[in-house]
Amino acid sequence: MSAVAAILSLGFAALVLLGVPFAFALALCVVGAIAVTGMDPMLLPQTLVAGTQSFSLLAIPFFMLAGEIMSAGGLSRRLVNVADVFVRHLPGGLGLVAILAALVFAAISGSAPATTAAIGAVMVPAMAERGYSRAYATALCVSAGVLAPLIPPSIAFVIWGVIAEQSIAKLFLSGVLPGLLMAVGMVALVLWHARRSGVARSPRASLREIATALRAGVWVLLAPVIVLGGIYLGIFTPTEAAVVACLYALFVALCIERSLKPAQLGGSITRAMSTTAMVLAIVGFSQGFGVLVAQEQLAPALTGWLAAHIHTKWLMLAALNIGFFLLAAVMDEVAIMVILGPMLIAIARQYGVDPIHFGSMIVTNVAIGMAAPPIGYCLFVGMAIAKLKLWEVARAIMPFVLMMVAVLFLVTYVPAFSLAFVR
Amino acid sequence: MRTAAHDLVEALATATRWSVQALTLLMLAALAIQVLMRSVFNAPPSWSEELALLAFSWTALLALAYGVREGIHVRMDMLLDALPRALRRGAERLVLAAVAGIGLYLAVAGWHYTESAVGTTSAAIGYPMPLLYASCVACGALVALFAAERLLLGLPACGEPEAAA
Amino acid sequence: QQPTTLKLGWPTSDGATDPLAIGARAFKQALEKQSGGAMQVQLYPNRQIGDDKQLVEGVRFGTVDAAVVTNAVTAQTEPAFGVLELPFLFENDAHVQRVLDGPVGADLAKRLAARGAVVLGYFEGGFRSLINNKRPVTQPADMGGVKVRVMQNPVYIDLVNALGGAAVPMAWGETITAIQQGTIDGLELPVALIEPLKVNEFAKYLSLTQHTFTAYELLIGKRLLDRLPAQQQAWVQAAAKEAVLEQRRAMAGQTPKALESLQKAGMQVNAIGDVANFRKAVAPVYDKARKAGQGALIDAVLAAGK
Ligand code: NA
């Protein structure tokens, strides 16, 4: 192994274990490689800026911001109210409310933790009040967050589209069925839990209650129609859709509902940009890292090794899924996508996997990683909302994670799930 | 002396936060005009995408630096959690020193990068490229400053925003 | 003795018909043959070590050894290269080659060398034409209201707008989806690239406007070249000459072949009417370039056409 290859692999692993943030561990490796090879130090700033000069990535802050404004302006509460009047009287009623509301919120927001935060903040207290265990309510809202990266729009698909150079609009479509499948799985688990736990059912909503909730929620319900309709009618690109979502949320919260004070807007922007910066720091610093990986020709070496040991496409997909899932247990999902993405794509191409199907599989895996213990953004958000410890949520979420892994299996081996809507 | 330095860092952090907010609104406005002009008036502007991207690089890099102060950058701390208290403090200091070092490196290399780009221009608007590349200098300097601040205050490298300490 | 290795990057694929890839492979083959193996070239296609802009900068700063890049991007570092992008500038292929291989090409190379990158040779991508879903374009009036994706480049924006169309500067990544969904009506490309990029699957009309010519520069870092022993420098220069000939020979047959194949695939191809009408419409683009101090270069290019 060359000195640079050692820095990029062993050096990176050591820095991450030491507790250096992923973004800065990448930067330190680039600086180390520059020092060893005598390359120009300008490689670091040059690749960092280049990493942020991507129009598609501009979708990230605006999909984040749209979600922030929806929550801050009380729009997610209205959304929950709409879901509530339709399904609360069914067995497991409030659980179904959380899933339905998350499904609609997912069609506006591209971010899993933002969806868990928006739905969880309303639903965890409400469910606890009705006799559900806090851990179960939290586990459900954490799992519901997983719908956001799968149901379009989706930040994870935007990032993958940039790495894989695939159409983001097509990738969005490839997540619809896997997302719905996951929602169905959650409904099944909620019904199963309702039969076992015997939480009292809520009374059916009156027609007047339904009308009131719909009237209050109509502006929120219109948001996904505008965002997704705009993309697929060709009025705007996915990146522009994020901007439109933001403007629409602002318009509703400031002018129609008058529920957001202009002063709150600054906080919303700062939160949205902080999350964006966390992602962009990894994406940006990984550019220089990627150039070095390419120059060392590490990817062909690894794909060659894999090809020599694994001979069928299906075995390869299983190996990639397991590897990715285990890595996501200890590492940031975005970092894995960005650092290993080019290598994974090379492998997929070699085995003739459809690039859109492959993207759908990766993003389903990433989405599950956000909720699966011990490390996951949705998990952390849920723990913070419910003020629970990791192991309490981790135990309650296990059935959900198992269900999601089953969905991942279907997405991996039945390409029709991801390709049904993609022509 | 110590409080004067503290006030200065606080002011810089506030300025950074405000810049991030202002630039985000600028991006929002530029892209809103782009969508409107193309879809309604059939006259897409040629400057909007490039302006939004220029603002995006600045926003992202400033927020990256601000995030060092707020402790938002994700990392793995399972090993750190397992360490005895004294050892963990040492490791945190080492990590912060490394982050500050990267900040300095970025600021200096970014300065050379910016200088070397004098005379080159962007593709659509034709703004001078040093305007974009200077974002690296600002980012690096602020990363170094905010990491040094956490180091001096004895904060860990991630989590616990300064206000909560 | 260890052979000297050059890392050569380019932004497009390593496909068999990709004009940049053909040039890169030709250079590798020529240099390894010329030097009897004492010099090796490693190929990095697909933006592996950076996109156009990063490659130009990388060559200048020494983070990349050598690269093949699009002329329009080189023009961002040295604006004089922008003259080659002016619309309806060249009469034919022979005119293009007289300019690139003559005093104008040498003048441009000298200017870029002052910025740290040496032009080893000019590869060719062919003339660019207009593709759209609205109607065949035979005269400027047909461009009315057609939304055309262009590169982020003021000349192309002004060119489309001057002809009466609506220029949409858009990143390539969004372009195919945008044209599929009707966000835009068309785009412009060298004819040889239409099929490899699968544009014919989403667009109806190909109008042979031949509005600009696409050239690619084979670049090497000046500091790197100056550090090489004289013998190696000579090998590099000779190999580049050979590669340019080989690349142009390979490209010469491609445009007619591509046209035939596109027509077979159902694309409607049409020639344009009098090019003088188009020249008249884009006069403001030339005025702007002359005002920017490029008058002498423009005249030199035009003189080579007579
Ligand atoms: Na979503």
Ligand code: NA
């Ligand atoms: Na995880």
